[in-house]
Amino acid sequence: MDFNLSKEKQMCRKIYKEFAEKEIKPIAAEIDENCEFPSENIKKMAQADMMGIPFPQKYGGAGSDTLNYVLAVEEFSYACATHGVVLSAHTSLGAHPIYKYGTEEQKEKYLKPLAKGEKLGAFALTEAGAGTDAAGVKTTAKLDGDEYILNGTKIFITNAGAADIFIIHAMTDKSKGTRGISSFIVEKDTPGFTLGKKENKMGINASDTRELIFKNCRIPAENLLGKEGMGFKIAMATLDGGRIGVAAQALGIAQRALDETVKYVQEREQFGRPIAKFQGLQWEIAEMATKVEAARNLVYKAAKTKDEGKRFSKEAAMAKYYTSEVASYVANKAVQLHGGYGYIKDYPVERLMRDAKITEIYEGTTEVQKMVIAGSLLN
Amino acid sequence: MNIVVCVKQVPDTNEVKIDEKKGTLIREGVPSIINPEDKIALEEAVKLKEEFGGKVTVISMGPPQAKDALIEAYAIGADETILLSDKKFAGSDTWATAYTLSQAIKEVGEYDVIFCGHQAIDGDTAQVGPQIAENLNIPQITYVMDLNIEGKKVIAKRKLEDGYSIVETSQPVLLTVLDDLNIPRYPSIKRVIDAFNNKESIKVWTANDFEVDEDKLGLDASPTQVYDTFVPTSDHEAEILEGTVEEKVEKLISKLKEKKIV
Numbered sequence: 001m002d003f004n005l006s007k008e009k010q011m012c013r014k015i016y017k018e019f020a021e022k023e024i025k026p027i028a029a030e031i032d033e034n035c036e037f038p039s040e041n042i043k044k045m046a047q048a049d050m051m052g053i054p055f056p057q058k059y060g061g062a063g064s065d066t067l068n069y070v071l072a073v074e075e076f077s078y079a080c081a082t083h084g085v086v087l088s089a090h091t092s093l094g095a096h097p098i099y100k101y102g103t104e105e106q107k108e109k110y111l112k113p114l115a116k117g118e119k120l121g122a123f124a125l126t127e128a129g130a131g132t133d134a135a136g137v138k139t140t141a142k143l144d145g146d147e148y149i150l151n152g153t154k155i156f157i158t159n160a161g162a163a164d165i166f167i168i169h170a171m172t173d174k175s176k177g178t179r180g181i182s183s184f185i186v187e188k189d190t191p192g193f194t195l196g197k198k199e200n201k202m203g204i205n206a207s208d209t210r211e212l213i214f215k216n217c218r219i220p221a222e223n224l225l226g227k228e229g230m231g232f233k234i235a236m237a238t239l240d241g242g243r244i245g246v247a248a249q250a251l252g253i254a255q256r257a258l259d260e261t262v263k264y265v266q267e268r269e270q271f272g273r274p275i276a277k278f279q280g281l282q283w284e285i286a287e288m289a290t291k292v293e294a295a296r297n298l299v300y301k302a303a304k305t306k307d308e309g310k311r312f313s314k315e316a317a318m319a320k321y322y323t324s325e326v327a328s329y330v331a332n333k334a335v336q337l338h339g340g341y342g343y344i345k346d347y348p349v350e351r352l353m354r355d356a357k358i359t360e361i362y363e364g365t366t367e368v369q370k371m372v373i374a375g376s377l378l379n
Numbered sequence: 380m381n382i383v384v385c386v387k388q389v390p391d392t393n394e395v396k397i398d399e400k401k402g403t404l405i406r407e408g409v410p411s412i413i414n415p416e417d418k419i420a421l422e423e424a425v426k427l428k429e430e431f432g433g434k435v436t437v438i439s440m441g442p443p444q445a446k447d448a449l450i451e452a453y454a455i456g457a458d459e460t461i462l463l464s465d466k467k468f469a470g471s472d473t474w475a476t477a478y479t480l481s482q483a484i485k486e487v488g489e490y491d492v493i494f495c496g497h498q499a500i501d502g503d504t505a506q507v508g509p510q511i512a513e514n515l516n517i518p519q520i521t522y523v524m525d526l527n528i529e530g531k532k533v534i535a536k537r538k539l540e541d542g543y544s545i546v547e548t549s550q551p552v553l554l555t556v557l558d559d560l561n562i563p564r565y566p567s568i569k570r571v572i573d574a575f576n577n578k579e580s581i582k583v584w585t586a587n588d589f590e591v592d593e594d595k596l597g598l599d600a601s602p603t604q605v606y607d608t609f610v611p612t613s614d615h616e617a618e619i620l621e622g623t624v625e626e627k628v629e630k631l632i633s634k635l636k637e638k639k640i641v
Contacts, residue, residue, distance in 0.1 A: 008575040011450060015566050049569035062569040063576075072568075 003297070005071075012068055016075035019048065020083075028080035031206035032351055035198075037162050038083060038206055046117025051090060055099055059107055060115035066241070067303040070248040074299075077252025081355035082206035084252055088245030089158040090114070093363075094121015097167050097183065097238045101226040110165050110185055122163035123242075124154035124212055125235050132368050134169075134232055135177045139214060141170035141184060146221045148172075148184060150214040153196065158362070160195055161208035164188050167238070168212070169231045181231030185223045192217030203354035240313045242363045243320035244306065247299045250320075250327035250359035254292045257327070257334035257352045261285065264338055264347075275337075284337060288330045295323040314376040321369035324359035331356040380433035380528075382424040383484050384457070384494045385511065386417035388441050388448035389501040397609075404501060413448045416496025418455070420556050422563035423526065424494050425456035431528070433491075434458045438483050440468055440476055449581045450574045454566030461487070465585040470598025473502075477510030478595050484515065486589035492533070493553040497522060508555035518548040524559035 005013065023041050031038055045051055053069040055061025062068075069091060077084030095114040098106055113119040130136030139152025150170055157166075166186045173180035186193060196211025226234055262285060265276040275281055302315035331353040335342035342349045360366050390409040398405050413421070424435045437452040439445050440463040449460040463483055471479065484490060493515075495508035505521075512519035524543065525536035534547045538557055574580045586596060594600060620627045620634075635641045 008571065011447065011571055012568055015454075015568065015571070019565055044565070047567075048565040049567040053568055057569060057572075062567075063572045064568065068568070 003300075005067075008064075009068055009071060012064070013071045013075065015048070016050070016072045019045070019050075020075045020079035024076060024079035024083050028082075029345065029348065029351065031080070031082065033205075033345070035200075035205045037208045038080075038086070039162065041083065042086060042117070042120065042162075045087070049117075051087070051117030052095065052115025053091065055095065055111065055115045059099065060112040065303075065307040066244060067300060067307055070244060070299060070303045073245050073248035074252040074255070077249040078256045079252075080206070081249055081253050081352075082204045084249035085158060085204055085207050085246075085358075086120075086162075088242065088249055089123065090121045090163075092242040092245040093123030093238055094159070094163065094165060094167060096241055097123070097225060097234055098185065100237070101183070101230070101234055102185075105222070106185060106225070114165060119164035120159055120162050121165050121167070122157055122159040123167045123238065124157045125169045125239075126154060126156050127152065128155055132365065134181065134235060137169060137171050137181055139168070139170040140174075141172050141182060143172070143221065144218075147218045148221055148224065150184070150186070150192070150217040150219065152214050154212040155196075156199065156209055156362075157212050158207055158209055160210035160212060161198060166212065167225065168214075169235050170214075172228045172231075176229065178232040179229050181235070182228045183225040183231040183234045184219060185225055186217070186219055190217055190219060201358075203351070203356070203358055239363055240316050241306065243316040243369070244299065244302050244312075246359050246363045247295075247302065247316070247319040247323040250323040250356065251292070251295055251299050253352050253356050253359070254295060254323065254327040254330045257331040257349055257356075258285075258288050258292050260347070260349050260352075261288065261334045261337050264341075268339075281337065284333055288333055291326045292330060295319075295326040298322055314373055317364070317369040317372035317376075320359075320364065321366050321373070324356070325366065327356040327359050328353075380427055380431045380491045381489050382427060382433060382435045382492045382494065383487060383490045384417070384421045384424045384435060384437045384452070385480055385507070386421065386437055386439045386448060386452055386496070387414045387499045387501075388412070388439065388445040389414045389499050411444070411447065413451055414496050414499045414501075416498065416556060416558055418496075418563040419558050419560050420494035420496050420554075421452055421455055421457065422561045423556060424492070425564075426561065427492070427528065428456070428458075436461065436487050436490075438463065438480060438487070440464070440471070440479055440483075442469075443583075446581055446583070450571065451566050453574045453580050454568075454570040455564060456567075456570070459582070460580065461582045461584055463584050465596075467586045467593065467596045470601065471596070472601035472603035473504050473506035473510060474603065475596060475598075475601045477507045477514060478600075479591065480507065481511050481514035482591045483584065483589055484511070486584075491531075491550040491552075492528075493517075493551070495553065495555045497555040497557050505555070508553060512553035515551075515553070517551045517553055519553040519555070520546050520548060521555045523554045523556045526554070526556075526560065 049062045052061035053064050057063040073084045073088050098111045114121045141148045141150050168184045168186045172182040192215050194213045196213050199209040266274050268275050298319040302319040305312040305315045334349040335353050341347050388411045391412040396405045428435050435457045437457040437460045453460050498505035520535040522537045523535045524538040527534040531550045533552050537544045620630045
């Protein structure tokens, strides 16, 4: 396996790094504190063609691949995990299902503005009684002439308050269980579609997470994505890709926590010398660094496997499971090694620890990733 | 409007090591960037193209690795980029560099505006832009901090040490710009991908590809020879005052009185 990034990707990474350093890092603490969605930066990302990195240019994308997109999510998350998840949910969850399952007309109408970053995307599967167990979806879609009528409520939807185009999963035939789920493209401001309360979260506070409420919401029948009953398959395949994005987000958080700690322990003096001189602490740093490096290899490998057109469910699940746990581990250690300073908001590690936790939960908990991994080995 | 922008790839730090024998910078291992003011020049050129139409050609002289700077220039919005790279150009001072760039600009053909950054962060000479204007026998406006183009008229605000002046001339013109002029955009990821897929996007010219007098190229033709290069040292000593704010203020006042400043 070639561990070197191509020159093209090295250059893209340099651009993402510069963007993160100049545009994202300076506002990260403030937007976390104020729970403020980074709309201005999303516009700037669109201007630099960063909102549709893996999609072909004929659909408005940059014409690159998953690995390049992973580098962007990683670098942005290094500066601010919210920017990472906005890009990841938009690209992998909002735009990708249309690219993979949409008709040419749907791609023209919805994928193009998403990939150009003119519109923001979101994805909704989770409900109060359905998350990991997708068969519990209660939102319904009933065909009525040339329209579907949606009823139900989705919860915990990333980008909800800022998104323009939503991928909604609803039951078209309850009797068929998961085979009765279908996917739909729904535009914001469709009559009968409203946003519910904004969640007050532990971390990634600048991301806009809300309920979506459908009350007799009529959408054109042509907005069905794929065929009726394909929704579960579309959702699972989409989440496979999404997990690579979350893993990249976790990687960015972990790397930042490591770098902040390496810097701090060399500056902080106790007993007349920098605390980095203590061997016990050196071992902690070595462990953190090794885990981050191992995580990076898993994340890049999952992305490369997808780019090669191979099956990548197991690789994505391994990358997401391992990297999210590494992010929490490294961020937790970072706070510990910063001592009291790690617990106050003057240093970024406090935010990193809060932001890291969600990567173990969304787009499939660690436990779900283990089910996917074991399933791929034991069948 | 046909616009030419001259850019230089420079090391991305002031902490570069110096080759003591040659008196030049050691570039290996130091990340390289487009000289910041050249990026401002490129941004202005791309903005003018977006407003008035036309074409932006970016020219750089440097070693083969300077191609990276041109890929970035292409990703920012240049239509054509040309790297002048030949061992014969090596060791050029500002005079030989300006000569080589001027000959390349003549080869490119018609131009209305030529943009250069006011100076490069690795040399700080601010000579290449004005020398190109002299070679091409066109007007030049230096230290441009604001710019207005009305038809063939060019009105520029020049930043001076004690204020500014407003100068008007007509095209063709060479402008050297300051970082007050604009905030450069980020390169487009899509155009980076295009640049790597389309090898034609970066042309490389050797001394055989355009008309040059070989006696005017490189180190031998350079009237400036580097006599010595050194890292400047400061003979001023700094003292950091310790204590509470009140104590520090008190100490500062007594120091100022001691020096008879207050």
